[in-house]
Amino acid sequence: MIHAGAGSMRFLVGIALVLAISACTGPHPRSKPPVATEPAVVVAPAPIERIEPLPAQEQPGPLQPGSVWQRLRTRFALGGCAYSDAVLREARRYTRSSQHFSATWQAAMPSLLLVLQEIERHDLPGEFALLPYVESNYRSLPARGKGPAGIWQLMGRTAVDHGLKVGRDLDQRLDLLTSTEVALALIERYDREFSDWRLASMAFNAGEYRLKRALGSASTTLLDAQRLAQLNLSSTTHQHLIRLLALSCIVAEPERFGVDLPQAGADDLLVQVTPAAAIDLRLAASLAGVDMEEVLRFNMAWSGQSSPRGPASRLLLPATAADRLQLALTDFPVSLLGAWHARRIDVAGTPAEFAARLGITAKVLAQANRLDVDAPLASGRLLLLPGTDPDVADAGDPQVHAIKPGDTLSAIARRYQVRLAELLRWNGMTAHSVLRPGRNLRIRAPAH
Numbered sequence: 234m235i236h237a238g239a240g241s242m243r244f245l246v247g248i249a250l251v252l253a254i255s256a257c258t259g260p261h262p263r264s265k266p267p268v269a270t271e272p273a274v275v276v277a278p279a280p281i282e283r284i285e286p287l288p289a290q291e292q293p294g295p296l297q298p299g300s301v302w303q304r305l306r307t308r309f310a311l312g313g314c315a316y317s318d319a320v321l322r323e324a325r326r327y328t329r330s331s332q333h334f335s336a337t338w339q340a341a342m343p344s345l346l347l348v349l350q351e352i353e354r355h356d357l358p359g360e361f362a363l364l365p366y367v368e369s370n371y372r373s374l375p376a377r378g379k380g381p382a383g384i385w386q387l388m389g390r391t392a393v394d395h396g397l398k399v400g401r402d403l404d405q406r407l408d409l410l411t412s413t414e415v416a417l418a419l420i421e422r423y424d425r426e427f428s429d430w431r432l433a434s435m436a437f438n439a440g441e442y443r444l445k446r447a448l449g450s451a452s453t454t455l456l457d458a459q460r461l462a463q464l465n466l467s468s469t470t471h472q473h474l475i476r477l478l479a480l481s482c483i484v485a486e487p488e489r490f491g492v493d494l495p496q497a498g499a500d501d502l503l504v505q506v507t508p509a510a511a512i513d514l515r516l517a518a519s520l521a522g523v524d525m526e527e528v529l530r531f532n533m534a535w536s537g538q539s540s541p542r543g544p545a546s547r548l549l550l551p552a553t554a555a556d557r558l559q560l561a562l563t564d565f566p567v568s569l570l571g572a573w574h575a576r577r578i579d580v581a582g583t584p585a586e587f588a589a590r591l592g593i594t595a596k597v598l599a600q601a602n603r604l605d606v607d608a609p610l611a612s613g614r615l616l617l618l619p620g621t622d623p624d625v626a627d628a629g630d631p632q633v634h635a636i637k638p639g640d641t642l643s644a645i646a647r648r649y650q651v652r653l654a655e656l657l658r659w660n661g662m663t664a665h666s667v668l669r670p671g672r673n674l675r676i677r678a679p680a681h
Contacts (some may be wrong), residue, residue, distance in 0.1 A: 235393045271427055299498045303482055304349060309360030311430055314482035317458050323479035328490040339495035341371030343503050344384060348413050355417045358430055364482040367473060373407050373533045382406040385416040408534035409549060431461060431474055438473040439466055462634045499635060503531060504555035513573040519601055519617055520561035521554040572621050573601065575648065581612045593619060633673040640668055651678040
C-alpha cells in the first residue's frame with residue numbers, strides 16, 4: 234500500500250505491468266490440482282491462531298482500464314472450464330442474463346480491486362478474488378443474529394478468534410480490508426494443512442474439522458475431481474467449489490458465454506483516509522462531497538456516529554472523494570472532527586451568524602456544509618452542526634423516532650445510521666409508504 238498525503242493510504246489497485254511482475258515476484262500459484270490415489274495420514278487440526286495484518290508493501294503501478302481481468306487470469310490455478318461438466322453447467326447458469334452478470338461485477342469493482350491487490354500480496358491463486366462473489370455477490374452484508382457477515386461471510390466466532398472485533402458499535406467483518414486480510418490468511422492456512430487449493434476453498438465453507446472428518450484416511454493432496462466430489466460433505470460445500478470454478482471459467486473465456494466484463498475506472502480505486510482523530514461520518518461525507526450512503530457503502534464496519542478511535546480509525550472512499558476529504562482535513566480543527574448532527578434551522582441567517590452562536594469560526598461551519606461563508610441560509614434549511622444531536626442524546630440509545638412534518642424515510646435512515654431497506658423491514662413498510670406525523674417509527678432491529 235502507498236500512503237497518499239500525511240493521513241491517507243492509497244490502495245493503488247492499479248493494473249499495469251502484470252505479466253512482467255508475475256514473472257519476477259516469487260513463486261506462482263500451483264497450476265493444476267495433482268491426481269493420484271496413494272493414501273496419506275491426516276494430521277490433527279491445527280490450533281486456532283490469531284492472525285495479524287501483514288505489513289503494507291508496494292503494489293503494481295497506476296490504474297489501467299480493463300486489465301483487472303487479465304491480472305486475474307494470469308493467477309488462475311484451479312482448473313476452470315476443464316475441471317468438470319458441472320463447472321460448465323454452473324457457468325451457463327451464472328450467465329443466463331449476461332447483462333445482469335456484468336452489472337453485478339461493475340458494482341463490485343471497487344471491492345474486487347482491493348481484494349485483488351491483497352491476493353497479489355499474498356501470492357494466492359486468482360480464483361480466490363472471486364470467492365466473495367460466491368459468498369455474498371461482493372456485498373458487505375450485516376449479520377442476522379449470530380449468522381455470518383461481510384463480503385467473506387465470516388462467522389462471528391471465527392472472526393473473534395482471529396483478532397477481529399465483533400460488536401454492536403463495530404463489526405470488523407464488514408471492514409473490507411481487515412476482513413480480507415483474515416479471510417486470505419485462513420485460506421493460506423488451509424492450504425498448508427491440505428496441500429490443495431480446492432480443499433482450502435472447501436474448508437473455508439465447511440470448516441477444517443468437518444473437512445478432515447470427510448477425508449478420513451484419504452490423501453489430502455491427491456484427489457481427482459471425481460473422488461473429491463464423493464467426499465461426505467454437504468451439497469452446499471461441493472457447490473461452493475463448483476461455483477468458484479465456474480466464475481473463473483467465465484472470466485477466463487467471457488466470449489464463450491457472451492459476457493462483456495466491465496472495465497475498471499478511476500473512481501473504482503479505493504483510497505484509505507486516516508484522520509488525525511475519530512471523524513463523524515456525516516462530516517466525512519460532507520467534506521468529501523458525497524452522500525452518506527457512499528461513505529457507508531465502503532465503511533459498514535461501524536454503526537455509530539464515528540469511525541473507531543486510535544490507529545484503526547480509517548475510511549475507504551473512491552479516489553476523487555478521498556482526495557477532497559484529505560484536502561479538507563488539512564486545515565479542519567482536529568478537536569471538532571468527532572461529533573456533528575443535522576438540524577433544520579428555524580430562522581434565516583448566514584454561516585457567520587450561526588457560527589458565532591455555536592462558538593466556532595464561520596469558515597469551519599461553511600466548510601462542514603460546503604457553503605460560502607457569506608451564503609444566505611433560509612429558514613428550514615438542513616444544516617450540519619457540531620456536537621451531539623440533543624434529541625438523540627436525551628434519549629440515550631433510542632429505539633423509535635417520532636415522525637415530524639417534513640421527515641422522509643431516507644433522511645431518517647441517514648440520521649440514525651441504518652440502511653433504508655432495514656428501516657422498511659423493521660416497520661413493515663415499502664419505499665412508497667406515507668409517513669404520518671406523530672407516529673413512532675422503529676429505528677433499531679426488534680429484540681428477539
